[in-house]
Amino acid sequence: MSALYLHIPFCLSKCPYCDFYSRIPQSGDIERYVDALCLDLERSRAHYLGGKFSSVFFGGGTPSLLNAHQVARLLKVAERCYGFEREVEITLEANPGTLTAQQLSGFRQAGVNRLSLGVQSLDDKQLAWLGRRHSSQQAIAAVEMARCAGFDRLSLDLMFALPLQSLADLKAQCQRIRQLSPEHLSIYGLTVESGTPFAAQQQAGLWQLPDEEAYRDAYLYLHEQLTSSAYEHYEISNFAQSQQRCRHNYSYWQRQPYLGVGAGAHSFFANRYGERWACTDSVDAYYSAIDGQESPRWRIETFTKPQAMAEAVYLALRCKDGLDVQRFEKRYAMNFVQHFSGALKRCGAHVTLRDGRCSLDVEGWLLFNYLIEDFL
Amino acid sequence: MNQKNIRNFSIIAHIDHGKSTLADRLLEETGTLTDREKADQFLDKMDIERERGITIKAQAVCLNYKADNGEDYTLNLIDTPGHVDFTYEVSRSLTACEGALLVVDASQGVEAQTLANVYLALDEDLEIFPVLNKVDLPGAEPERVKEEIEEIIGLDTSDAIVASAKEGIGIHDILERIVERVPPPQGDPSAPLKALIFDSWYDSYQGVVVMIRIVDGELKKGDKIELMASKGTYEVLKVGVFSPEATPCDALRAGDVGFMIAGIKVVQDAKVGDTITHLHRRADQALPGFKEVKPMVFSGLYPIDTSEYEMLRDALEKLQLNDAAISYEPENSMALGFGFRCGFLGLLHMEIIQERLEREFNIDLITTAPTVVYNVTTVKNELLRVDSANKLPEVQYIDKIEEPFILASIHVPNEFVGSILALCEEKRGVQREIKYLTESRVMIVYELPLNEIVMDFYDRLKSISRGYASLDYEHLDYRPSKLVRMNVMINGEVVDALSLIVHQDKAQLRGRDLVSKMKEFIPRQQYVVAIQAAIGGKIIARETVKALRKDVTAKCYGGDISRKRKLLEKQKAGKKRMKQIGSVELPQEAFLAILKVKE
Numbered sequence: 001m002s003a004l005y006l007h008i009p010f011c012l013s014k015c016p017y018c019d020f021y022s023r024i025p026q027s028g029d030i031e032r033y034v035d036a037l038c039l040d041l042e043r044s045r046a047h048y049l050g051g052k053f054s055s056v057f058f059g060g061g062t063p064s065l066l067n068a069h070q071v072a073r074l075l076k077v078a079e080r081c082y083g084f085e086r087e088v089e090i091t092l093e094a095n096p097g098t099l100t101a102q103q104l105s106g107f108r109q110a111g112v113n114r115l116s117l118g119v120q121s122l123d124d125k126q127l128a129w130l131g132r133r134h135s136s137q138q139a140i141a142a143v144e145m146a147r148c149a150g151f152d153r154l155s156l157d158l159m160f161a162l163p164l165q166s167l168a169d170l171k172a173q174c175q176r177i178r179q180l181s182p183e184h185l186s187i188y189g190l191t192v193e194s195g196t197p198f199a200a201q202q203q204a205g206l207w208q209l210p211d212e213e214a215y216r217d218a219y220l221y222l223h224e225q226l227t228s229s230a231y232e233h234y235e236i237s238n239f240a241q242s243q244q245r246c247r248h249n250y251s252y253w254q255r256q257p258y259l260g261v262g263a264g265a266h267s268f269f270a271n272r273y274g275e276r277w278a279c280t281d282s283v284d285a286y287y288s289a290i291d292g293q294e295s296p297r298w299r300i301e302t303f304t305k306p307q308a309m310a311e312a313v314y315l316a317l318r319c320k321d322g323l324d325v326q327r328f329e330k331r332y333a334m335n336f337v338q339h340f341s342g343a344l345k346r347c348g349a350h351v352t353l354r355d356g357r358c359s360l361d362v363e364g365w366l367l368f369n370y371l372i373e374d375f376l
Numbered sequence: 377m378n379q380k381n382i383r384n385f386s387i388i389a390h391i392d393h394g395k396s397t398l399a400d401r402l403l404e405e406t407g408t409l410t411d412r413e414k415a416d417q418f419l420d421k422m423d424i425e426r427e428r429g430i431t432i433k434a435q436a437v438c439l440n441y442k443a444d445n446g447e448d449y450t451l452n453l454i455d456t457p458g459h460v461d462f463t464y465e466v467s468r469s470l471t472a473c474e475g476a477l478l479v480v481d482a483s484q485g486v487e488a489q490t491l492a493n494v495y496l497a498l499d500e501d502l503e504i505f506p507v508l509n510k511v512d513l514p515g516a517e518p519e520r521v522k523e524e525i526e527e528i529i530g531l532d533t534s535d536a537i538v539a540s541a542k543e544g545i546g547i548h549d550i551l552e553r554i555v556e557r558v559p560p561p562q563g564d565p566s567a568p569l570k571a572l573i574f575d576s577w578y579d580s581y582q583g584v585v586v587m588i589r590i591v592d593g594e595l596k597k598g599d600k601i602e603l604m605a606s607k608g609t610y611e612v613l614k615v616g617v618f619s620p621e622a623t624p625c626d627a628l629r630a631g632d633v634g635f636m637i638a639g640i641k642v643v644q645d646a647k648v649g650d651t652i653t654h655l656h657r658r659a660d661q662a663l664p665g666f667k668e669v670k671p672m673v674f675s676g677l678y679p680i681d682t683s684e685y686e687m688l689r690d691a692l693e694k695l696q697l698n699d700a701a702i703s704y705e706p707e708n709s710m711a712l713g714f715g716f717r718c719g720f721l722g723l724l725h726m727e728i729i730q731e732r733l734e735r736e737f738n739i740d741l742i743t744t745a746p747t748v749v750y751n752v753t754t755v756k757n758e759l760l761r762v763d764s765a766n767k768l769p770e771v772q773y774i775d776k777i778e779e780p781f782i783l784a785s786i787h788v789p790n791e792f793v794g795s796i797l798a799l800c801e802e803k804r805g806v807q808r809e810i811k812y813l814t815e816s817r818v819m820i821v822y823e824l825p826l827n828e829i830v831m832d833f834y835d836r837l838k839s840i841s842r843g844y845a846s847l848d849y850e851h852l853d854y855r856p857s858k859l860v861r862m863n864v865m866i867n868g869e870v871v872d873a874l875s876l877i878v879h880q881d882k883a884q885l886r887g888r889d890l891v892s893k894m895k896e897f898i899p900r901q902q903y904v905v906a907i908q909a910a911i912g913g914k915i916i917a918r919e920t921v922k923a924l925r926k927d928v929t930a931k932c933y934g935g936d937i938s939r940k941r942k943l944l945e946k947q948k949a950g951k952k953r954m955k956q957i958g959s960v961e962l963p964q965e966a967f968l969a970i971l972k973v974k975e
Contacts, residue, residue: 276938
């Protein structure tokens, strides 16, 4: 397994909760950026030894600001330089507000076979509060257009734990989800990141995040509703219909190698205990590195054995499948249960060791940061 | 050296006001150090020693100076520690001098810390003259600071020296002023020997090194001596001066300041303030002012990691070599395991020792709330000295309890008088006197239970007066008092390390304060944590730390993995120093919650 991440740091406007770097594209900006990505892909060949890609992910930002031609070009370069596995999963993140049917079929024809729609909510009141440019109607229309364009793998991004979001609201959204029946769902509790407009509003007391109990209620309700309607809750924030897990993200959690190209993109090289690299996160600095024949990437972390072990557990326990104990013990030449006895004890009834796998239950996920501390 | 050409002086200064740089310049100017390089080396060496805590108190240097009048002088610079816990040591160092430089930062002005030492120096009738340091700095306001010195301390500043130790400005003036203004020592070189011990430390090669000021008589190598308070007799192996390296000499005579090595094994045998005399020609009277320094404040020290008990014992043993004032004995706690009950001079002394144990010996500690020593008379008429709440017998066996009182003198600008009086009353004080020292400075004298002082009195005093109050105290007596043991329960279990002795009338308030402060310190955990304070079987206060219900990072993808994992690692590092009590994790601070200032 080996994955490619292409970061598209352009947005038409900035969402008030988002703390990612992005900028509004100027004319010619995107074409120039795609040129740089192509060069980066070519040049990284010498450094990236992960093998053929089994997944490609266009993330952002707003990757749907690319046109089909640009997407096709990037995929062609990537395939030529690294090769694609036969059943390669190619995902593109798209914003429902600006999509056209034509664009969607273009993406599909370019080779994109999975679409991730940044729906965020199916409730207009909440969409407005989140500062999104689209309405719930547009979101639903985007789903239909995607289906027409031939996308049989759809994922929706949704948010919960929003101020004023009642259980009744969630119930209505679950109903809509069932109607739309996307193959995959990523559902995040809203996190207020420092430095965002939301952080300022919250500090000014304009609104309050739901308290812990409300968060729990919403999370457990979603878990209940979705697992009883053909979804598997396979990671803390992700749900999938049978065989529809996101292979790309799953490879992150398995510590498989990935190459990230584009401003701000991270890479993971699996040599020894692993190295994580990052590209400079400003578009201009990225350009000047590429133009100057320099690598835009630098190493941010070289893992030691204990660090690699800690991260492997940290990532695996976020997933329903949990940790493959035997594989872990073989990889790190140690006894898992013995080594983490204190940490496992702290997890109490939330942890299960069964069929050679160690995993947390949903309640355990709710306390994930607290419980995982002892494994680090 | 002829007595009339000796000058013994010290430097009184706030911590950052440039004392060590000034000392350095005085050494250079007098040629005690020949060049810059050597001076730097000298100071570096001192720093390392200070860091390692070996000769943390070695501070008397002998300077040879040819004055403008053509005569040669010996100037002895005696340094002093500076805090209320060490008042006695400071007073002994000052007794060894006839004069003091008051060094004040020309941009900062007079700081509270300086005051207590100035008053001590005035008590010893020292000639004090002000030096305004750091006048080269852009923010320097020598005129304003002069006014402040006149107003707050009442010292004439018309001829204050303006200096910059860093730039070497005013150094010559200071030396001349010392010669002019500091009176020469008055002692009879032919009288029976009287030498004052003002400092001592342990050196692993030579045993105890004793710093002395010869008041009368003469001390030579080979002399048989007696220490008048501790009654020890020794033969002098070496005498000499630091200039700045240890330089042996034939004899020290009346007026001289120097060191003596006499095969003394432990610092406890060479107590500060003791008088040295000759075994066969004794002085009829020891020098006045000797006090047996006794630990006044006790607390339990426990290693968080129970396997570090031996390490802690070795560390305490090492610290005691150089610190006559600490005591320790093994103690056992149900909650914390094996540790030591340690005695200190005061709260700061306790903090210093605790910090040194953590920093120099790398032992993570739990320190329990400090207590004083109570005299308990049982119904069978036995007298017990109780230095820990857990040693207090059950109520039915107690006939009476007495607690130590102190006489506290608080110097404070008059605008704070009201709130300081309120504080003293709150702390069960009995007012003795309120005196206006100047128009704006007031001395408040109170009899106070020491038990209240070791809690949060000093911190409260400082915060109320914005740092301007200075506190000095002496021990008075023991007085009967209505005291009770307050237990703290965590999830229903008494945690012995948290028990306290409190005044009955204050118990309710203290209990409520304590549990609410503990609530702030105990992080939320997987299960509810109940904190209760109880007297006898009666619960007097209760707080609950709610269970953690949600703590999860929703998103974790490629770019975020490192960042989010590192955040958790950092969070974990912060929680590392916690003690597991049953199923509850208590942080270090929870054990000292009682000390935290109420805002």
